[in-house]
Amino acid sequence: MINYIYNIPHAIGSNVLNLFAHIGKISIFFYEIIFCTFTLPLYFKTFFNQIIKIGYNSLPVIGLTAFFTGSVLALQIYVGGSRFNAESIVASIVALGITRELGPVIAGLMLAGRVSASISAEIATMKVTEQLDALTTLSTNPIRYLVVPRVLAAMLTLPVLVLIADIIGIMGGFVVATQSLGFIEQSYIKNTFDIIQLNDVISGLIKAAVFGFIVAFMGCYHGYNSTGGAQGVGRSTTKAVVSASILILASNYILTSLVFNS
Amino acid sequence: MTDLILKIEKLHKSFGEKVILNDFNINITRNTSQVIIGGSGTGKSVLLKCILGLIEPDQGIISYNNTPLNRDTRKEINFYDEIGMLFQGAALFDSLTVWENITFAIKSKRKSDLREIALDKIHKVGLDSTVLDLYPSELSGGMQKRVALARAIAKDPQLLFFDEPTTGLDPIMADVINNLINEIIDQVGATAITITHDMESAKKIADKISMLYKGNIIWSGNPGEIECSNNPYVDQFINGRSEGPIKINIKD
Numbered sequence: 001m002i003n004y005i006y007n008i009p010h011a012i013g014s015n016v017l018n019l020f021a022h023i024g025k026i027s028i029f030f031y032e033i034i035f036c037t038f039t040l041p042l043y044f045k046t047f048f049n050q051i052i053k054i055g056y057n058s059l060p061v062i063g064l065t066a067f068f069t070g071s072v073l074a075l076q077i078y079v080g081g082s083r084f085n086a087e088s089i090v091a092s093i094v095a096l097g098i099t100r101e102l103g104p105v106i107a108g109l110m111l112a113g114r115v116s117a118s119i120s121a122e123i124a125t126m127k128v129t130e131q132l133d134a135l136t137t138l139s140t141n142p143i144r145y146l147v148v149p150r151v152l153a154a155m156l157t158l159p160v161l162v163l164i165a166d167i168i169g170i171m172g173g174f175v176v177a178t179q180s181l182g183f184i185e186q187s188y189i190k191n192t193f194d195i196i197q198l199n200d201v202i203s204g205l206i207k208a209a210v211f212g213f214i215v216a217f218m219g220c221y222h223g224y225n226s227t228g229g230a231q232g233v234g235r236s237t238t239k240a241v242v243s244a245s246i247l248i249l250a251s252n253y254i255l256t257s258l259v260f261n262s
Numbered sequence: 263m264t265d266l267i268l269k270i271e272k273l274h275k276s277f278g279e280k281v282i283l284n285d286f287n288i289n290i291t292r293n294t295s296q297v298i299i300g301g302s303g304t305g306k307s308v309l310l311k312c313i314l315g316l317i318e319p320d321q322g323i324i325s326y327n328n329t330p331l332n333r334d335t336r337k338e339i340n341f342y343d344e345i346g347m348l349f350q351g352a353a354l355f356d357s358l359t360v361w362e363n364i365t366f367a368i369k370s371k372r373k374s375d376l377r378e379i380a381l382d383k384i385h386k387v388g389l390d391s392t393v394l395d396l397y398p399s400e401l402s403g404g405m406q407k408r409v410a411l412a413r414a415i416a417k418d419p420q421l422l423f424f425d426e427p428t429t430g431l432d433p434i435m436a437d438v439i440n441n442l443i444n445e446i447i448d449q450v451g452a453t454a455i456t457i458t459h460d461m462e463s464a465k466k467i468a469d470k471i472s473m474l475y476k477g478n479i480i481w482s483g484n485p486g487e488i489e490c491s492n493n494p495y496v497d498q499f500i501n502g503r504s505e506g507p508i509k510i511n512i513k514d
Contacts, residue, residue, distance in 0.1 A: 139340075
């Protein structure tokens with residue numbers, strides 16, 4: 001019993017210390033990324049490879065997700081709207097919902113699952129097999145060579161992916177609304193264009209850039225700090241996906257609050 | 263310039279309460295092949311990582327050509343441009359081809375020049391041009407070690423580090439790697455520091471052997487002297503006996 005009592009402050013103390021250690025490590029990692037981003041050399045070949053890997057290769061999964069999200073949104077809004085004779089709002093809600101919220105969040109979460117995991121596993125494996133040490137002995141800063149190109153590529157490609165997801169998502173709603181809910185094509189398109197403002201799209205794209213940073217940063221950070229061999233690679237991958245997903249949802253709330261307040 | 267290329271004084275490193283290197287001292291003379299032997303967990307890899315700047319020591323001075331090494335001085339004297347390192351598991355970059363791996367550290371050259379350099383180095387390690395465009399996963403373990411050796415000598419380094427160069431290889435391939443190391447040290451004119459627990463390899467490539475035990479050097483001498491060292495620790499280690507002054511703590 002006495003042991004349990006002694007263990008409580010010990011557990012609290014060690015967790016608090018761990019938390020501060022993590023914050024410190026994340027801050028140093030962040031600083032090193034910023035420093036390396038704004039100083040030479042930049043590895044353009046790696047950067048373009050990452051644009052293909054993160055951006056182009058994610059197109060199918062993000063396109064499909066956006067299409068089905070738009071479709072189901074149209075169905076749900078139609079059912080909800082019909083309860084107070086407001087079926088006509090389907091086009092407006094789909095357009096606003098996709099551009100302001102669902103486009104960036106769904107794309108961010110899909111990228112967290114696909115890209116954050118892959119980055120983390122790749123870098124953690126490189127650490128386990130001493131490839132990170134090898135980079136250092138070959139006069140190459142691993143953060144400059146591995147992390148910066150991935151972070152920049154994710155920040156640049158996710159807004160483009162979100163723009164495409166916005167278009168496909170709205171198209172998904174359009175297809176369902178016109179083919180199964182009886183909406184007229186011309187009026188659906190007119191309603192969509194009438195409601196959307198440039199700010200709606202831009203706020204989604206700003207969110208996407210932030211989410212892109214989170215996805216790549218978390219993947220790189222957990223991969224880079226992986227310990228414990230093959231098990232460690234698995235652990236770091238899980239941590240990367242979970243932390244990126246939670247941070248995306250939390251930062252989405254903060255960014256939305258800022259956009260609404262402004 | 264003195265004859266010493268590397269001098270380590272009072273090096274100390276511990277992880278938590280576990281002391282790995284304890285007041286470690288060694289002088290490495292230029293153009294010699296220094297082999298450090300010792301059992302698993304005696305601090306050989308930690309020593310190498312401290313020299314390379316991959317681990318920060320708690321105390322002590324590591325001097326390269328009379329310059330004390332730290333993060334800043336390693337950059338100032340371009341330390342990493344003057345060394346080559348062969349990692350235990352080769353540590354080749356999976357996403358790059360053999361020639362890209364070999365010439366990875368060589369900047370500001372055209373692709374055709376880089377391929378020429380890669381070809382020259384790959385010949386030095388006994389391979390031919392057919393492997394240049396292969397990826398590491400397409401090579402056997404022995405070939406990967408040879409490519410890693412080619413990468414280590416790509417910039418004609420002054421100081422070469424070998425971390426367990428023959429581990430995981432069959433005896434014939436291990437002998438091939440030992441011969442290559444000897445040839446390369448002669449060709450490049452470099453100083454070599456090797457850590458290993460393979461006694462055949464140590465005797466074959468060393469000008470001088472030192473034994474590391476509990477974080478410090480307990481014996482040094484020429485390969486010919488090791489059989490009659492009169493040191494019970496060395497005797498036990500080189501004869502591979504479980505009985506003797508070196509106690510294996512299974513918990514470690």
